[in-house]
Amino acid sequence: MTKKIGTGTYVFQNPVEVSAFASIVGQKEKEGPLGKYFTKYSYDEYFKQDSFEKAESFMQKEVLNDVIQKEQISPQDIDFIFAGDLLNQCAGSNFSVRDTPVQFFGLYGACSTMAEGTILAAMTIDGDFAQRAIALTSSHFCSAERQFRFPLEYGSQRTPSSQWTVTGSGCVLLSKSKNKENPHIKDCCPGVVCDMGVTDMNNMGAAMAPAAALTIRRYFDDTKTKPEAYDLIVTGDLGKEGKEMLKILLKKDGISFGKEYDDCGTMIYDCEKQDVHSGGSGCGCSASVLTAYILPNMIKKKYKEVLFITTGALMNPNTSLQGESIPGIAHLVHFSMN
Amino acid sequence: MKSEEYNELVKKVSPKSPILKDTLFAFLIGGTICTIGQLLYTIYYEVAKLSVTDAKTYVSITLILLSALLTGIGIYDKIAKIGGAGTLVPITGFANAMVSPALEFKAEGFVLGLGTKIFAIAGPVIVYGTTASVIYGIIYYFISKFTV
Amino acid sequence: MDYIKAFVIGGLFCAIGQIFIDKTKLTPAKILVGYVVAGVILSAFGIYEHIADFAGAGASVPLTGFGHTLATSVKEAVDQHGFLGAFTGGLSGTAGGITAAIVFGTAVALIFKPHKK
Structure with a gap:
């Protein structure tokens, strides 16, 4: 049977379970309106690393490990990781997964990567290619600034329509449905x-x-x-x-x-x-x-x-x-x- | 919807920069930096008895040093957020444009990071300023040669 | 009086720059280039000399003043060394500022770390 309806909405034959998830953010996010929901955070923009790129990979590694721990599985139980970030060549993700022996797809969808990865992970599960798959993304204000705009200490005014890159990372673990209490x-x-x-x-x-x-x-x-x-x-x-x-x-x-x-x-x-x-x-x-x-x-x-x-x-x-x-x-x- | 139509709509919805407030702050902060320059000039010219040219050069060097330090301790960008062009146009803005990438790209090494990126923002100022001066020099040379 | 003149004229140079930032899509680097080249041109036509005489640091501290220094030193060098002066004058006249920016920039970069906003 086809799962495609209309112009291109895909209905999963068996809804895919979101069985674990984790997040981490920086100081500005922790101090924002959703602050109380962010249980994992760091006020050090370097996350105790020596560069902002390393800090970004560190955030991804943290949430990836959190998800694996929450689900009480080992990396071998995960079939695919779909991950992406804003850095050139998706460096943030490539470096965060290099110690995790899981089949990896690097994605670039700019800020759309979280849903992109989630869709692909869900498709591999409903397509019976995987039992468990992960979607993972991150961004870091300082690493994005130096790549897309100006050095941090450069004096410039932001235009009123400009946006502020979030320092944070999020990870979801998708799996075949077992627990109906999960989304x-x-x-x-x-x-x-x-x-x-x-x-x-x-x-x-x-x-x-x-x-x-x-x-x-x-x-x-x-x-x-x-x-x-x-x-x-x-x-x-x-x-x-x-x-x-x-x-x-x-x-x-x-x-x-x-x-x-x-x-x-x-x-x-x-x-x-x-x-x-x-x-x-x-x-x-x-x-x-x-x-x-x-x-x-x-x-x-x-x-x-x-x-x-x-x-x-x-x-x-x-x-x-x-x-x-x-x-x-x-x-x-x-x-x-x- | 056509692209032109959409861009018109975007223009309508997007907030405008508060130009009166921005310009006032640029005037005040820029004016203050120039006044500090004038104060330094008085010290170098009248107190230290330097020549006009030397005093002027020392004023530039002092302002550049101050700007470099303020950039290093992370204050220049905070003044610039309020001052806008008031911190961009004076020579201190030129110094900030050299110091900030040097600081930022130190992470990529002293030669290929700091050394190359130090000119990333201010480089064009030297390139086009120098080129303009050479063009003027050549024109001036021929004019003075053939009019004497 | 000199201080008030420097404040007002220097402030005006900056206020004009702010109008460019807010009203056009020009990036800061383009505005700086524009100021330096404008300084060279105004100086070549003998206009900037008058502003500099009147405003002192109010004219020499903004980047147009950098352009003015480039132009006046080229002119002096051509007077002294002829054609060669067109090539040596500009950078010799501004060497103090450029060298200071390079050296202090490097020194500061060695000591400090970038801060978050």
């Missing part, structure tokens, strides 16, 4: 690259919003559902402006979001008090909010049906200098407690 992935909708010609690197929310709108519209059409059917619809890191743009775009298609809609980028920081302008961004933003806030609250029955849509801006610093616009992508995962 399950029922279906998913992989994204299509969408470029509306936005060239401003300081306004990535606006560059990614059309991709998010496209995926969300396709999903509602394919599943014939409406936003009201979900307790929480959360985008990855559109920020304040991206959120506005998404609502405007969806309204044109007759979809209107109510209180159930939010964005990880605006949830993780207090934009005014913490002076992060438009909100948080980075792979670690959606990953840490998913694993520290959304999934635990599903287990506590606060949320039953959740749409998790991570959004990525797929440029690099060179293409932007060459005047290219920023292609966006958005992947959707449907978590359910039923």
Whole structure:
């Protein structure tokens, strides 16, 4: 039987269980509105390592080990790891898994990587290629700044629409369904690259919003559902402006979001008090909010049906200098407690 | 929706920089840095009795030293967040643009990290400033030669 | 009086830069390049000399002043050494500032570590 419905929403034959998850964040995230949910954190931006790149890999290693411990398994019991980050050549992930003997797929989906990895991991399980698979991502403010923007000590003003890269990492372990008390992935909708010609690197929310709108519209059409059917619809890191743009775009298609809609980028920081302008961004933003806030609250029955849509801006610093616009992508995962 | 239409919409939704406040702070902080420069000049020229050119050069060197130190202890970027162009345009901004990448890319080694990246932001200033001065020098040479 | 002049004129140079930052998509590096080249040009036409005489450090501390130093030293060098001066003048005149930035930059980088924001 085919699992594909409509334009490209995939319904799993056997919903895939989220059997363990873990998160870690830095100081600014711990001091944000979701602070009490982040149980693992460090106020040292180096995480006791000697470079920011090593710090980022360290965060990934920590959450990976946490998940393995929580599930009381050994690395040999995991079939695949799907991991990615923002560093060149996905270095953060490559280095975090080098001591873990598990088959590894490195992903680059910019800030959309958490849902991308989760979709692929779930597909390998429902396709009977794996018993257990892991999705893992991270981002680090300092390593992202030095790669995409300016040195940390360089004096510059951020434009009001700019976003703040989250220092954090999140990991989920997916497995064949055993425990009905855990959240399950029922279906998913992989994204299509969408470029509306936005060239401003300081306004990535606006560059990614059309991709998010496209995926969300396709999903509602394919599943014939409406936003009201979900307790929480959360985008990855559109920020304040991206959120506005998404609502405007969806309204044109007759979809209107109510209180159930939010964005990880605006949830993780207090934009005014913490002076992060438009909100948080980075792979670690959606990953840490998913694993520290959304999934635990599903287990506590606060949320039953959740749409998790991570959004990525797929440029690099060179293409932007060459005047290219920023292609966006958005992947959707449907978590359910039923 | 077309790309132009979307970009128009983005412009409408995106917040504008608070230009009046930014410009005022740039004026105040930039003006202050220049006043410190003037104070230093008075010291070097009137108290230390240096020549005009030497005093001016010492003013630049002193400001660059101060900026380098403030960058090293992590304060210059905090002033710049408020001051904007007020910390960018003075010679201290040029120094910050050299010191900050040197500091940042030390992690990649002293030669290929610090040594190459030190010019990453301020390099173009030297490149185009020098080129412009050479062009002016050549033009000036021919004008003075053929008009005498 | 000299201090007030330096404050006002220096402040104005910075305020103009801020308008460029807020109103255009120019990156800081492009604005700095623009200031230096503008300084060379204004100096070549003899305009910057007047601003410098009036404002003192208010004209020499902004990067336009760096351009002014490049231009005046090229001019002096051409007067003294002829054609060769076009190549030697600029950097000789600004050597103090550039060398200071290189040396202090390296020294500071050796001592300190980057801080988080």
